[in-house]
Amino acid sequence: MSKETEDALKERIKELTCLYEISSIIESVDIESIENVLKACVFSLKKAFLFPDFTDIKFSSEELEISTNRLSVDNPKIESSIRIFNEPKGKIIASLNGPKLTQDDFLKEEQQLLDNVALKVGNLLERIEIQKSETSLKRQMEHADRLSILGEITAGIAHELNTPLANILGFAELLKSDLEGDKKIASDLNKIIDNAIFSREVLKKLLFFSCKMPQEKKQVNLVPIIKSAINLLDATFRKEKVKYSTKINEEELWLKADPIQLTQIIFNLLINAIYFSPKEGLVTIQALQKKDSIILKISDEGKGLTPNDLEKIFQPFFTTKPMEDGSGLGLSVVHGIVASHKGSIIAENNPDKGAVFTVTLPKN
Ligand code: ADP
Numbered sequence: 549m550s551k552e553t554e555d556a557l558k559e560r561i562k563e564l565t566c567l568y569e570i571s572s573i574i575e576s577v578d579i580e581s582i583e584n585v586l587k588a589c590v591f592s593l594k595k596a597f598l599f600p601d602f603t604d605i606k607f608s609s610e611e612l613e614i615s616t617n618r619l620s621v622d623n624p625k626i627e628s629s630i631r632i633f634n635e636p637k638g639k640i641i642a643s644l645n646g647p648k649l650t651q652d653d654f655l656k657e658e659q660q661l662l663d664n665v666a667l668k669v670g671n672l673l674e675r676i677e678i679q680k681s682e683t684s685l686k687r688q689m690e691h692a693d694r695l696s697i698l699g700e701i702t703a704g705i706a707h708e709l710n711t712p713l714a715n716i717l718g719f720a721e722l723l724k725s726d727l728e729g730d731k732k733i734a735s736d737l738n739k740i741i742d743n744a745i746f747s748r749e750v751l752k753k754l755l756f757f758s759c760k761m762p763q764e765k766k767q768v769n770l771v772p773i774i775k776s777a778i779n780l781l782d783a784t785f786r787k788e789k790v791k792y793s794t795k796i797n798e799e800e801l802w803l804k805a806d807p808i809q810l811t812q813i814i815f816n817l818l819i820n821a822i823y824f825s826p827k828e829g830l831v832t833i834q835a836l837q838k839k840d841s842i843i844l845k846i847s848d849e850g851k852g853l854t855p856n857d858l859e860k861i862f863q864p865f866f867t868t869k870p871m872e873d874g875s876g877l878g879l880s881v882v883h884g885i886v887a888s889h890k891g892s893i894i895a896e897n898n899p900d901k902g903a904v905f906t907v908t909l910p911k912n
Contacts, residue, residue: 766807816878837911
């Protein structure tokens with residue numbers, strides 16, 4: 549065998565070994581280990597090149613950048629695009645850093661090897677995307693299930709307590725009018741009445757959460773509803789030294805909904821946004837329409853949401869506020885109203901800071 553053939557053969561073996569190595573690395577991957585796997589792939593690729601000591605490999609995508617070394621922009625290089633669901637989402641670059649090495653020092657087979665690895669990595673990233681969306685769908689379904697079971701239980705309890713509570717209130721008021729002359733008794737009865745009214749309000753909120761509140765849906769324009777909710781809270785914004793800005797490009801955003809319940813959604817979201825805003829923080833209220841839906845986004849610059857908040861935020865009685873400030877029913881009411889309008893609500897963190905709530909309601 550001539551020396552040339554022998555060298556060429558050695559190169560092929562190196563490339564095949566690399567492909568075999570990368571296939572085995574990729575096979576056993578899960579979401580958590582992706583960074584390490586890509587690291588192993590770039591080092592395996594480096595070894596397969598004709599001048600491994602003078603070759604650097606870089607993988608880059610929107611989220612990750614992994615390389616065997618820093619690549620200089622001026623060095624000769626070949627690259628291959630990584631496609632995920634047929635969209636270019638990154639690339640693998642091989643670059644030569646030897647003093648006399650030029651573009652011609654890349655073998656034709658090296659480009660093929662790079663293409664082959666890019667294809668494998670693309671398939672891997674596709675698999676991970678699918679895995680990720682399946683997990684998030686599963687989580688969303690479990691979450692929705694839990695909330696709907698909680699809704700059923702809550703509705704049951706609220707209904708059971710409604711009648712005795714109405715009796716307590718009714719009889720306490722009767723007694724008060726019977727015993728009008730006695731100040732001490734009247735003051736005690738007032739306490740009973742106040743507490744019964746407070747409990748009735750809690751029950752009402754629980755019924756909202758479980759979507760069991762009567763509603764009057766009609767064609768309404770969301771824009772003036774948002775404006776009047778903001779006007780009502782104007783004094784609170786000023787008192788708390790929180791700024792607000794509205795981003796609504798349209799005069800009219802029509803949908804079929806209960807206008808009072810829409811106000812409740814906006815109110816509850818704004819009250820939280822103000823509460824968690826720092827002094828001089830900005831609350832942004834955005835509304836827009838898509839073909840079949842209206843979207844309302846309320847965003848703040850506060851402390852944002854922890855993973856625990858995100859998990860429990862719509863459950864009744866979940867609160868991180870001190871006792872006197874919160875009952876943990878605001879967002880469960882919002883969730884109930886949105887659900888009874890066949891819409892959806894998402895709580896997230898803003899990329900820089902604060903929380904953002906996105907409500908999507910169908911137009912009809
Ligand atoms: P409450 O306001 O009475 O606590 P909610 O149901 O309105 O009840 O909110 C539940 C919890 O969700 C809050 O106590 C807080 O932990 C979290 N939360 C709601 N809105 C925000 C926000 N804009 N920023 C940070 N945390 C929030």
